[in-house]
Amino acid sequence: MATLQFWFDYASTYAYLSAMRIDDVAAKRGVSIDWRPFLLGAIFKAQGWETSPFNVYPAKGRHMVRDIERIADARGLPFQIPDADGFPRQSLLAARVGMIARREGWIADYTRAVFRAEFGPEQVDIGDRNALQSVITTAGLNASAIDAADDDTNKAELRQLTDEAMAAAIFGAPTFITPDGEMFWGDDRLEHALNWMTDGHV
Amino acid sequence: MATLQFWFDYASTYAYLSAMRIDDVAAKRGVSIDWRPFLLGAIFKAQGWETSPFNVYPAKGRHMVRDIERIADARGLPFQIPDADGFPRQSLLAARVGMIARREGWIADYTRAVFRAEFGPEQVDIGDRNALQSVITTAGLNASAIDAADDDTNKAELRQLTDEAMAAAIFGAPTFITPDGEMFWGDDRLEHALNWMTDGHV
Numbered sequence: 001m002a003t004l005q006f007w008f009d010y011a012s013t014y015a016y017l018s019a020m021r022i023d024d025v026a027a028k029r030g031v032s033i034d035w036r037p038f039l040l041g042a043i044f045k046a047q048g049w050e051t052s053p054f055n056v057y058p059a060k061g062r063h064m065v066r067d068i069e070r071i072a073d074a075r076g077l078p079f080q081i082p083d084a085d086g087f088p089r090q091s092l093l094a095a096r097v098g099m100i101a102r103r104e105g106w107i108a109d110y111t112r113a114v115f116r117a118e119f120g121p122e123q124v125d126i127g128d129r130n131a132l133q134s135v136i137t138t139a140g141l142n143a144s145a146i147d148a149a150d151d152d153t154n155k156a157e158l159r160q161l162t163d164e165a166m167a168a169a170i171f172g173a174p175t176f177i178t179p180d181g182e183m184f185w186g187d188d189r190l191e192h193a194l195n196w197m198t199d200g201h202v
Numbered sequence: 203m204a205t206l207q208f209w210f211d212y213a214s215t216y217a218y219l220s221a222m223r224i225d226d227v228a229a230k231r232g233v234s235i236d237w238r239p240f241l242l243g244a245i246f247k248a249q250g251w252e253t254s255p256f257n258v259y260p261a262k263g264r265h266m267v268r269d270i271e272r273i274a275d276a277r278g279l280p281f282q283i284p285d286a287d288g289f290p291r292q293s294l295l296a297a298r299v300g301m302i303a304r305r306e307g308w309i310a311d312y313t314r315a316v317f318r319a320e321f322g323p324e325q326v327d328i329g330d331r332n333a334l335q336s337v338i339t340t341a342g343l344n345a346s347a348i349d350a351a352d353d354d355t356n357k358a359e360l361r362q363l364t365d366e367a368m369a370a371a372i373f374g375a376p377t378f379i380t381p382d383g384e385m386f387w388g389d390d391r392l393e394h395a396l397n398w399m400t401d402g403h404v
Contacts, residue, residue, distance in 0.1 A: 169261040201272070
């Protein structure tokens with residue numbers, strides 16, 4: 001089964017849109033998903049931004065919120081966004097747990113649970129350790145993972161995946177990379193990536 | 203007939219994609235198009251950029267080129283982009299002529315001719331007066347328009363439309379604004395804008 005790389009940051013609103021549907025739409029095309037959490041903030045810093053471009057450029061930020069409201073509504077998904085003080089959330093801990101979930105094979109369920117908590121009506125601050133712990137427990141997943149999240153090996157593996165993202169010239173999330181190295185950026189390019197893999201054109 | 207505002211800059215690669223199809227896809231939905239040229243560079247300047255964000259952020263620029271190559275290929279459109287020195291083209295004169303074409307009712311044909319010359323195999327520098335004149339003549343359009351382009355009234359009208367874009371918080375091109383004031387950014391949101399107008403959701 002051909003595999004599509006799905007690169008995402010747990011604070012990314014558009015990655016939320018993709019995470020909630022990628023397994024379903026990919027399965028219909030006979031494609032499996034390699035879920036790859038990374039730290040987009042590190043890449044933004046390298047571009048000279050100290051926060052999300054949606055904060056740096058407020059007009060763009062307002063459009064993003066309205067754009068996702070409209071799309072989420074059409075897809076039957078909840079969507080609320082923290083106010084400027086709380087956006088983007090600190091995604092470091094969620095990503096470290098994501099690395100463990102990835103190794104242990106429960107990253108898809110975990111990631112959907114995190115995004116649903118973060119952008120759903122509960123508006124969970126996923127950067128808060130207790131709050132994230134509660135998300136994992138409620139989802140019936142491996143609650144001990146959060147204790148292992150800060151192990152040096154695990155931290156190093158997340159750094160390595162983020163370095164790999166930077167080396168691949170990833171500049172935003174979600175990003176999809178096909179087996180032949182084509183890069184697609186944005187939830188609105190997920191179908192393009194799948195078309196590319198199955199038909200050879202978008 | 204309901205009218206969708208189509209805001210574009212003559213140097214914008216994604217606006218090229220929309221210009222080549224917007225009349226056709228809108229007509230199928232019973233929607234007419236109000237073609238609105240403006241100067242995106244003025245808005246970029248207000249955001250602190252001296253050039254296109256695709257030059258400011260090279261990784262994003264490389265993705266844009268590949269993204270449009272793939273889409274243009276699927277749509278049977280040519281697409282070539284000038285090297286960094288020639289991108290973005292100076293779109294001021296083309297936009298001033300666009301204002302005349304808009305008043306006289308030939309802006310759709312004119313705009314498609316300009317974009318085809320700019321991003322097609324001819325790689326015309328549309329910022330060059332003689333080259334633009336030749337594009338207009340070849341397209342069988344009003345070749346005298348270019349002489350009237352720099353009239354004070356015409357210049358002022360373009361400035362006014364650009365001010366209107368800024369007041370509407372437009373930050374990129376293409377941008378679509380529906381009669382009820384919903385803003386959609388990007389060629390990939392054209393269908394959303396039309397769905398919104400005809401179905402009330404994207």
